Amino acid sequence: MVAVESTARPRAWAVVTGQELRDLWLGGRGLLLSLAFSGLLSVLSYLVATNQALNFLEQRESVNLTLQVAIAVGAMLALLGGADAISGERERGSLESLLLTPVSRLELTAGKLLAALSLWIAALVVTIPYVWFLGRGIGIVGDALATGALVGTLLAIFLVSLGVLVSIFAGSNRVSLSVSLFVLLALFAPTQFPTSAQQGWAGDLFLRANPLTAGEHYVGKIVVDGHHWSQDVSWLVSPAIAAALFAVLAAVAGARFMQLSGDVSR
Amino acid sequence: MLGPNGAGKTSAIRVLTTILAPTRGTFAVAGIPSTRPADIRQRIGVLPESAGYPERLTGEEYLRYHARLFGLGKQSARAVAVRLLAEAGLPAGARAPIGTYSRGMRQRLGIARALVNEPQVLFLDEPTLGLDPSGQRQVLTLVRRIARERGATVLLSTHLLAEVEETCSRVLILNRGRVAAEGTVADVSRQAAAPRSARLRVEADSVPKAFRILTAERGIRVVEPTDGQPGTLALTLADKQDSTSMNAALCALAEGGVSVLFFELEGARLSDAFLAMTEAA
Numbered sequence: 001m002v003a004v005e006s007t008a009r010p011r012a013w014a015v016v017t018g019q020e021l022r023d024l025w026l027g028g029r030g031l032l033l034s035l036a037f038s039g040l041l042s043v044l045s046y047l048v049a050t051n052q053a054l055n056f057l058e059q060r061e062s063v064n065l066t067l068q069v070a071i072a073v074g075a076m077l078a079l080l081g082g083a084d085a086i087s088g089e090r091e092r093g094s095l096e097s098l099l100l101t102p103v104s105r106l107e108l109t110a111g112k113l114l115a116a117l118s119l120w121i122a123a124l125v126v127t128i129p130y131v132w133f134l135g136r137g138i139g140i141v142g143d144a145l146a147t148g149a150l151v152g153t154l155l156a157i158f159l160v161s162l163g164v165l166v167s168i169f170a171g172s173n174r175v176s177l178s179v180s181l182f183v184l185l186a187l188f189a190p191t192q193f194p195t196s197a198q199q200g201w202a203g204d205l206f207l208r209a210n211p212l213t214a215g216e217h218y219v220g221k222i223v224v225d226g227h228h229w230s231q232d233v234s235w236l237v238s239p240a241i242a243a244a245l246f247a248v249l250a251a252v253a254g255a256r257f258m259q260l261s262g263d264v265s266r
Numbered sequence: 267m268l269g270p271n272g273a274g275k276t277s278a279i280r281v282l283t284t285i286l287a288p289t290r291g292t293f294a295v296a297g298i299p300s301t302r303p304a305d306i307r308q309r310i311g312v313l314p315e316s317a318g319y320p321e322r323l324t325g326e327e328y329l330r331y332h333a334r335l336f337g338l339g340k341q342s343a344r345a346v347a348v349r350l351l352a353e354a355g356l357p358a359g360a361r362a363p364i365g366t367y368s369r370g371m372r373q374r375l376g377i378a379r380a381l382v383n384e385p386q387v388l389f390l391d392e393p394t395l396g397l398d399p400s401g402q403r404q405v406l407t408l409v410r411r412i413a414r415e416r417g418a419t420v421l422l423s424t425h426l427l428a429e430v431e432e433t434c435s436r437v438l439i440l441n442r443g444r445v446a447a448e449g450t451v452a453d454v455s456r457q458a459a460a461p462r463s464a465r466l467r468v469e470a471d472s473v474p475k476a477f478r479i480l481t482a483e484r485g486i487r488v489v490e491p492t493d494g495q496p497g498t499l500a501l502t503l504a505d506k507q508d509s510t511s512m513n514a515a516l517c518a519l520a521e522g523g524v525s526v527l528f529f530e531l532e533g534a535r536l537s538d539a540f541l542a543m544t545e546a547a
Contacts (some may be wrong), residue, residue, distance in 0.1 A: 010337065012337075026322075092318040096285060102336065260286070261386065
């Protein structure tokens with residue numbers, strides 16, 4: 001029997017994604033991050049379950065807290081993957097070889113962005129048993145996981161795109177990672193504001209405009225308050241817009257400004 | 267392509283390989299105008315000056331990946347990778363991670379990568395940089411073989427002038443971003459305004475007679491004995507562009523009964539041209 005090779009040209013973005021996935025997961029970096037993520041969720045679940053047993057936390061609140069941390073940390077891992085995508089190649093001296101291929105810069109960006117998103121997918125898979133364990137018996141596991149997957153995916157797309165965007169313009173990998181993490185912390189800061197600051201029309205607008213706070217608020221409404229998914233869908237507007245907008249920005253910046261040097265003025 | 271550090275060799279290669287946009291002007295590579303960079307990239311192979319490699323990949327995986335980026339299917343990419351590893355003298359490195367490669371092996375892997383698309387023009391930016399003499403020889407032998415067997419045009423940037431004289435058919439000297447000289451090795455060497463001098467050895471007891479004959483020649487400006495080398499005289503020609511004056515001097519020695527044991531005209535080598543053109547500027 002003779003093996004016949006398909007004459008169709010491989011899709012460049014798929015080739016880039018495949019290679020990036022192999023590098024991320026077979027190279028061990030992805031596994032290490034997932035292991036650390038799993039350790040964090042284990043500790044959190046233990047603390048949450050203990051508080052639940054002591055009646056300090058409702059079961060729904062336990063699930064909500066775990067899910068929100070999983071979304072935040074999982075999306076952060078994806079952000080780190082995106083922030084390393086271009087500046088990392090540049091720093092390792094391997095970007096020039098990629099730019100010398102006939103693959104368009106848009107396809108390179110897309111391939112790297114999709115591979116970085118796999119870190120969130122892995123985090124979501126790791127989260128499933130923890131949510132099931134904490135939420136069993138009250139019928140919210142399915143809704144919680146579906147909501148977490150939806151919100152987490154929107155936030156992951158937003159943050160990966162943000163990371164890639166920073167990575168395209170950053171002069172070094174260190175700068176790219178630092179700036180990305182700083183932006184992430186700035187976005188998370190409102191969650192620590194006193195309740196009084198989150199009330200009123202200004203507080204509400206602020207929470208809705210920030211994709212991270214809006215997303216987490218939506219998760220809380222579904223998991224803790226038991227709302228139907230369509231009831232508070234307006235809270236998904238800013239995560240959805242941020243995901244779409246930053247994905248487009250990353251694609252445009254990748255196609256137009258990805259250079260050997262992070263300094264686009266050269 | 268020759269030039270001192272900072273002359274613009276790497277920038278020129280990056281412009282020609284479409285990595286950097288030219289600030290002005292146009293160019294074509296393999297007949298493709300600069301307005302079609304993707305088409306140029308299909309027809310060229312490049313070894314960048316400071317190429318980095320994924321340490322965890324094997325040589326074969328690395329070549330397969332790049333072959334796939336150039337549009338080859340999985341099986342074709344594998345076949346190309348295996349063939350190029352053998353061609354670059356790296357068959358044993360196929361299954362070893364690139365992190366274990368020596369610098370010479372990495373350079374040869376980089377050249378193999380530059381060949382995955384059967385390029386018409388191959389750009390090699392300092393392929394022998396940082397290699398020991400054995401590594402330099404291996405890389406240059408590979409480059410010569412590529413040019414001979416594949417019929418590809420090879421543009422090589424280097425500091426090894428002796429190797430350029432041996433390997434290259436044409437030379438371009440860049441200095442501070444401008445072309446200082448361009449042509450065949452012989453042409454460029456001749457263009458150099460390097461001071462012509464010569465060394466000549468005669469029988470030790472014929473030195474006074476040779477000295478007398480040579481100082482009488484109008485084409486010879488200075489004749490002086492060389493310290494520590496009995497019978498050897500160093501000559502400086504009066505007119506560096508006129509080689510007939512040296513012929514006349516040699517004829518005068520022969521007619522005067524002085525046997526010339528050794529004669530070398532200096533200042534016509536590529537290294538002299540390179541120094542003269544880059545230092546003068």
